[in-house]
Amino acid sequence: MVVLISGGWxxxxxxxxxxxxxxxxxxxxxxxxxxxxxxQAAMGWVxxxxxxxxRREVLQGLPRxxxxxxxxxxxxxxxxxxxxxxxxxWAWLDRWDWGGVWWGASILACASAGWALETRxxxxxxxxxxxxxxxxxxxxxxxxxALVWILVFGLLLSIATRGAxxxxxxxxIRGGLRLAASAGGAVxxxxxGRFALRIAGKKADAQLAIFxxxxxxxxxxxxxxxxxxxxxxxMTGIVLANLSEKGVREFERFILRADxxxxxxxxxxxxxxxxxxxxxxxxxxxxxxxxxRLVFKPIVLQRGSPAEAESxxxxxxxxxxxxxxxxxxxxxLLIEPSSYMARTLAVIVIAGIVCAVLPVVLxxxxxxTKSVNDVEGVAP
Amino acid sequence: MAEDPQxxxxxxxxxxxxxxxxxxxMIVGSAAAFDDVLTGLLDIGLAGTVIESKGLMALLREExxxxxxxxxxxxxxxxxxxxxxxxxxxxxxxAFDLVESEFKADQRPLAFTVPIERVTGMRG
Numbered sequence: 150m151v152v153l154i155s156g157g158w159x160x161x162x163x164x165x166x167x168x169x170x171x172x173x174x175x176x177x178x179x180x181x182x183x184x185x186x187x188x189q190a191a192m193g194w195v196x197x198x199x200x201x202x203x204r205r206e207v208l209q210g211l212p213r214x215x216x217x218x219x220x221x222x223x224x225x226x227x228x229x230x231x232x233x234x235x236x237x238x239w240a241w242l243d244r245w246d247w248g249g250v251w252w253g254a255s256i257l258a259c260a261s262a263g264w265a266l267e268t269r270x271x272x273x274x275x276x277x278x279x280x281x282x283x284x285x286x287x288x289x290x291x292x293x294x295a296l297v298w299i300l301v302f303g304l305l306l307s308i309a310t311r312g313a314x315x316x317x318x319x320x321x322i323r324g325g326l327r328l329a330a331s332a333g334g335a336v337x338x339x340x341x342g343r344f345a346l347r348i349a350g351k352k353a354d355a356q357l358a359i360f361x362x363x364x365x366x367x368x369x370x371x372x373x374x375x376x377x378x379x380x381x382x383x384m385t386g387i388v389l390a391n392l393s394e395k396g397v398r399e400f401e402r403f404i405l406r407a408d409x410x411x412x413x414x415x416x417x418x419x420x421x422x423x424x425x426x427x428x429x430x431x432x433x434x435x436x437x438x439x440x441x442r443l444v445f446k447p448i449v450l451q452r453g454s455p456a457e458a459e460s461x462x463x464x465x466x467x468x469x470x471x472x473x474x475x476x477x478x479x480x481x482l483l484i485e486p487s488s489y490m491a492r493t494l495a496v497i498v499i500a501g502i503v504c505a506v507l508p509v510v511l512x513x514x515x516x517x518t519k520s521v522n523d524v525e526g527v528a529p
Numbered sequence: 530m531a532e533d534p535q536x537x538x539x540x541x542x543x544x545x546x547x548x549x550x551x552x553x554x555m556i557v558g559s560a561a562a563f564d565d566v567l568t569g570l571l572d573i574g575l576a577g578t579v580i581e582s583k584g585l586m587a588l589l590r591e592e593x594x595x596x597x598x599x600x601x602x603x604x605x606x607x608x609x610x611x612x613x614x615x616x617x618x619x620x621x622x623x624a625f626d627l628v629e630s631e632f633k634a635d636q637r638p639l640a641f642t643v644p645i646e647r648v649t650g651m652r653g
Contacts, residue, residue: 157595195596202599266598285602292598353635402559405600412595472595
């Protein structure tokens with residue numbers, strides 16, 4: 150139960166109950182249009198939250214081995230998960246459709262980056278000192294990996310464009326230019342934001358107004374460029390974090406304080422938008438991704454961390470899917486509101502739930518085996 | 530006209546009350562506010578002990594971060610500071626005046642006093 154609460158999965162369940170599939174409190178008709186403002190605000194908040202953490206002084210203060218963890222995870226996501234997602238989506242669609250495969254595989258591969266950052270359910274409320282390095286690997290490595298892949302996710306999705314005839318074409322140059330233009334927009338939004346924050350001072354209501362203005366601008370840029378709002382907001386956050394201004398630090402705290410609230414909102418929206426027609430292929434791909442996480446993610450954390458680092462129960466922390474995965478799927482739904490995207494979201498939710506439960510089951514069975522062995526050991 | 534017999538006693542009461550020992554406790558949420566509070570307290574000549582602390586929500590953000598993994602490791606985002614000062618009531622009143630004049634209502638640190646029944650080792 151702790152796992153389901155800490156992973157935000159109960160909020161997904163509440164979302165499903167509220168959605169058109171069960172009680173229908175949120176109607177199916179124009180549902181995505183109705184939820185668009187909430188989705189954009191949530192994506193903007195998540196993007197800013199992640200981007201604002203990429204402050205130069207903080208990154209410089211991290212041990213170098215953290216970058217080894219991030220690089221190994223990037224290799225794993227790009228090569229192993231990318232290939233598996235492409236093959237899985239190809240089999241799922243039952244035909245080679247460039248656009249469909251590109252979109253589905255990009256989302257599923259990027260969503261497999263990083264891991265959940267929460268450690269309390271694995272080591273208790275106070276992390277023992279011997280696991281400090283492992284905790285740093287989980288927290289810092291997971292955050293940076295998610296941030297890197299949000300940018301890659303933006304590039305991959307902007308490369309694929311849907312024409313007037315509905316066909317999807319792949320154009321790397323155009324996609325790159327779109328992302329570059331979005332980066333320019335992010336710099337502009339951040340500079341305007343800094344100016345506004347200087348005027349606003351520490352007032353929470355003014356900071357909220359500035360935040361909404363920045364999200365509206367980021368969503369507008371993202372919509373025009375066909376780049377995910379999550380990516381534009383993250384880029385804005387990165388630029389803003391590195392503009393040395395006292396007001397920016399206050400704003401950073403204001404944004405970061407809402408961590409749990411926004412996570413719940415994201416999970417709730419994911420539950421509402423979840424496709425009711427989940428079938429065997431979605432479950433199979435979701436479970437497949439979860440199985441791959443179980444095999445590969447502990448290796449990334451183990452190989453990336455220093456040899457003397459003790460990880461104990463945190464060795465399985467990498468198995469749990471990052472909550473950023475849900476944000477990525479929702480961000481893709483904003484660009485391409487289709488049933489295919491809703492089913493891709495379903496795959497990510499299934500993978501996330503299986504990944505949240507697997508480590509608990511494994512550690513429980515491990516403890517059970519140990520206790521049986523202990524009893525046998527003392528038996529005459 | 531006869532003098533009010535209460536006046537000298539009332540004056541003595543005020544002086545006595547001002548010199549009562551109290552424990553002043555201030556909980557400061559942000560590093561920026563802490564700097565201002567500390568400077569102000571030093572200006573009025575109030576000494577104290579500072580301990581690092583965490584609010585419940587800050588503890589949750591630190592132990593169960595969802596998106597703020599790096600931020601959860603920075604004390605800026607998760608820590609508060611508690612200032613303890615065993616002092617006299619008139620000094621505590623000065624500290625309250627300082628907090629009320631220097632900070633807007635929504636940015637003030639939480640400050641309160643509790644009476645001290647018995648004390649030893651106190652200087653000043």
